[in-house]
Amino acid sequence: MEERKLLLGDEAVALGAIHAGLRGVYAYPGTPSTEITEYIQMYESRYAAGIHCSWSTNEKTAMEEALGMSYAGCRSMVCMKHVGMNVAADAFVNSAMTGVNGGLVVVAADDPSMHSSQNEQDSRFYGKFAMIPVLEPSTQQEAYDMMSYAFDLSENEKLPVLLRLTTRLAHSRSAVAADPDLYDYRPLEPARDPSSWVLLPANARRRNQALTSAQPRLEKLSSESPFSSLSVPESRRSALGIIACGTGYNYVMENGALSSGIPVLKIGQYPLPGDRIRELAGMCDRILVVEDGQPFIEEQVKGFVGADYEILGKLTGALPRTGELNPDTVARALGKTPEPVYATPRNLAARPPALCLGCGHRDVYIALNKVLASYPGARVFADIGCYTLGALPPFCAIDTCVDMGASVTMAKGAADAGIFPAVAVIGDSTFTHSGMTGLLDAVNDRSNITVVISDNLTTAMTGGQDSAGTNKFEAICIALGVEPEHVRVVVPLSRNMDDITAVIREEIDYQGVSVIIPRRECIQTAARKARSAGNDIKKTERK
Template sequence: MEKKLLLGDEAIALGAIHAGIRGVYAYPGTPSTEITEYIQRHPLARARGLHSTWCTNEKTAVEAALGASYAGARVIACMKHVGLNVAADAFVNAAITGVNGGMIVVVADDPSMHSSQNEQDSRFYGKFSMITTLEPSTQQEAYDMMQYGFELSEREKLPVLMRIVMRLAHSRAAVTVKEEAEEVRALPCAKDPASWVLLPANSRRKYAALVEQQPRLEQAAAEAPYTRYEQASGEKPVGILACGIGYNYVTEVREAAEKFNILKITQYPLPADLVRRLAADSREILVVEDGQPFAEELVRGMLSADYPVRGRLTGDLPRTGELTPDSVAAAMGHRPERYFEAPKNVVGRPPALCQGCGHRDVYTALNEVVKEYPDARVFADIGCYTLGALPPFRAIDTCLDMGASITMAKGAADAGVFPAIAVIGDSTFTHSGMTGLLDAVNDKAQITVIISDNLTTAMTGGQDSAGTNKFEAICLGLGVEPEHVRVVVPLPKNMEEITRILREEIEYKGVSVIIPRRECIQTLNRKLKQKRAEKKA
C-alpha cells in the first residue's frame, strides 16, 4: 500500500481504475470533471486501453455505460447534479433492466451553487429509483467505496449511485491506495432479453422484483463497513445522524465522541432499525447532512410525531447552502471557531470573460444591433458566455438550462416577440440544442441562433467539444436553409461584417444560424506553451 495526496474526484477515479473498470462515460460539469480527466491521464488506464472520451451529454453517457455493463464490463458514468436531470430517463430505467457488469453512476452535487443553477440533492434520485446510494465522508472512503460499490452492484444486479459534494470533490487528503491493481476479467455478455427489453410485461415483473429487493438493500446499508454507530457514555445524550461529509464536520467538534451518540450514514436506503436505535438511546436527534433535508424527512417519518428531530427544517442548520464547521458546531451547542469568516479587507471580484475571448466580440456586435430593436430579447445558455449577463455587456435576458436558449427563443417568437435571439455555445449546442433547432425549423420559427464556437468546452477547462468542425453540416442536416447558415470570425476588425450579418438574419422570416468561430484564448495559450516546451526539449 502507498499514500497519495488526492482530490476527492481523483480518489474516485483511482479507486475505479483499481477496481477494474473498462471505461468511464461522462460529460464535463463542475465539480465532477476531474474524475474523467484523472482517468484519461493515468498511465494504468492508458496501458489497459480504458475508454475515456467525453460523451455528448449525460444521457448518452449513462446509456453507453449501461451498454458496456450489458457486455459484462465494470464502468462508471460521471456528471454533476443537474446532469443527472438530463440522464434521468436512462438512469431510472436502468434500475428496472438491472446491470450485468458493475455500474456506478457518480454524481457531484453543488450545495451553495458555486457553479450551478440550483442545489438539488441527488439522493432523491437514488430513493426514487430504489437503488443503493453511497455517500463517502472522506477521500479515503471515496477510493475504497469504488471496489465495494462494484461488488455490491454485481451482487444485487443493480446500478449504484455514488453521491459526493463539492467540498469533498475539490479538497485534498492523504489516501492509502493499492500499489498494484489486478485487471478484472469482464463477465459474459448478458443474454436474457426478458430482463433488458422493457416491454410492459417484462417491466412489471422486473419492477416487482426491485420492490422485493428493498429490504435486502436496506439491510446491506445497515451492515455496510462504512456505517457506524458510536454510543456515548451517560444517559440519553443528544443523538446525531451524520450523513457523508457531515460526519467530518461533526467529528471536528472535540467533545463529539464523548457527549453525543453518533450514527454515521454513508449508504442508503436509510437503515430504519439503526435510526430507531439512535432515537431510543438519545433524547433528540440532530440530522447533519450537506444538501437538502433528505435524511431529516426520512427520520421524521420513521419516528413518532412527538420525537424531537432537528436539522435544516427546524433552522438549527441553515436551510440553504453547504455545511461549514461553524454551522455544525453551533447546531451542536458549541461556540464556532469562525473557520469560515471572510477577511473584512478582501473585496469580492465577480467573474468575467477572459481578455481576448471571442465571446466578447460577439456580445459587442450583438449589443450594437439589439439596441436598434426596442422589443428584442436575447435567450442565452449554460457556458462561459453566460457571463454576458454581467457588466460590461449585460447582453442576455435569460439562462435556464443546457439547450434552453433555442427552445425559449422559439416559444417567445411563437408568442410574438421580435426579434427573438438565442445564444448558445458549441458544446452546449450538441449537448441539447440540436433538438430545439429541429423544432424551430419544423415550425418555421422566426429566430436567430448564434452558436458561439470557441472549439472547446471552455467553461470546465477545455475538454473536447463533440461537434467541432461539424456545426454547418449539423444545421444543414436539421433543415436550416444553406444561405442562412453564416460563419464569421469574432474579431474587432470584423465588427462591421458581423453586425451587417446579424441585421440581415434578424430580418429573415425563418430560422437563421450565425456561427462566430474563434478558438478559446485559454486553450490557444496552452497549445502555444506546449509547442514552446516541445521546441526547447
C-alpha cells in the same frame, strides 16, 4: 503494493474505479465532477489498462453507453454534475428496471452553495426514486475504498449503484492509501436474457416487482455497510444524538461531538438503515441530522422514530436551509458559542468572475448589443457556459439562462408568442449537448429566431475538454433543415465588427430560422497549446 497519493475526492473516485477493474468511463464535463474523467484520461497506464475514457455528448448518452458496456459484461462508470442527472434521468431510472450485468456505478457530484451551478438539487433523491443503493463518502479515502465496494455491490445486487459527492469533497485534496493490486477483475459474459432487458410492460412489471421486493435486502446491506457506523459513548445515554453523512460528518467530528459524549450515527449507504436509526433514537431524547444538501435524511427519519420524537436539522432551523454546511454552522447547531473573530473590512470591492480578455464571446456580445440597440423588443435567450457571464457588466447582454439547450427552445417559444427579435446564444458544446433537437423544432415550425452558436472549439468553462461537434456545426445545422444561405460563419475579432454586425442584422431581418456561428478558439486552450508547443521546441533544441 500499497501507495500513498495526494488526491482530490474526484481523483480518488477515479483511481478507486481503475483499481476495481473499470473498463470504461462515460461522462460530460461538469463542475465539480470533471476531474474524475480527466484523471482517468491522464492515467499513465491507461492504454495498458484499455479503459474507454473519451467524453460523451451529454449525460444521457453517457448513461446509456455505460449501460451498454455493463450489458456486455464489463464494469463501467458514469460521471456528471448534479444537474446532469436530470438529463440522464430517463436512462438512469430505467437502468434500475433492467438491472445490470457488469458493475455499473453512477457518480453524481452535487454543488451545495452553487459554486458553479444553477441549483442545489440533491442527487440522493434520484437514488431513492430509482430504488437503488446510494453510497456517500466523507473522506477522499472513503471515496477510493467505496469504488471496489460499489462495483461488487452492483454486480451482487444486479443493480446500478449511485455514488453521491459534494463539491467540498470532490475538490478537496488529501492523502489516500491505494492498492493497485487490490483486485484482479475478470469481465463477465455478455447478458443474454431479453426478458430483463426488453422493457415491454409484461417484462417491466416483473422487473418492478423484483426491484420492489429487493428493498428490505438493500436496507439490510446499508445497516451492515462498512461505511456506516454508530459510535456510542460509554454511558450509552445522551440527551442529544446525531445522524451525519458525507462532509457533514466531518464537521460533527471537527467539533468533538464524540468526546463530548454524543452518540453519532454515520450514514455512508442508503436506503437508510431503520434499525440503526431506531437504536440511536432509543439512547437519546432528540436527534440532530447533519447533511449537506437538501433535508433528505431529516424528512425520512420521522418515519422511523415516530412523529412525536424531536428531530433537529435544516427543517427546524438548527442548520441553515440553503448553502453548504461548514464547521461553524455545525458548531452553532451543537450549542457552541463562537469566539469573537476579526471582521471583514467594510468597503472591499467584489471581484466577480469575468470573460477573459481577448475572449471571442466578448466580441459576440459587443456586436449583439450594437445591433439590438435598434430593436427595443429584442430578447436574448442564453445558455450554460462561460458566455453566461455576458449577463454581468459591462455587457448585460442576456435575458435568460436556465438549463443546457434552453436558449434555442425558449427563443422559439418566445417567438411563437410574438417576441421579435428572439435571439438564442449557445456555446458549441452546449449546442451538441442539448441544442440540436430544439433547432429541429424551430426548423419544422419555421420559427422566426436567430441562433448564435458561439464556437470556441472546446468545452471551455470546465477547463477545455473536447467538444463533440467541432468542425461539424454547419453540416449539423444544414442537415437539420436550416437554409444553407442562413448558416453564416464569422470570426469574432474587433477588426471584423462591421462585418459581424451586418451579418447579425441581415439574419434578424430574415423571417425564419437562421444560425450565425462566430468561430474563434478559446484563448485559454490556444495559450495552453502555444505553451506546450514552445516546450516541445525547447526540448528539441536541447537534444
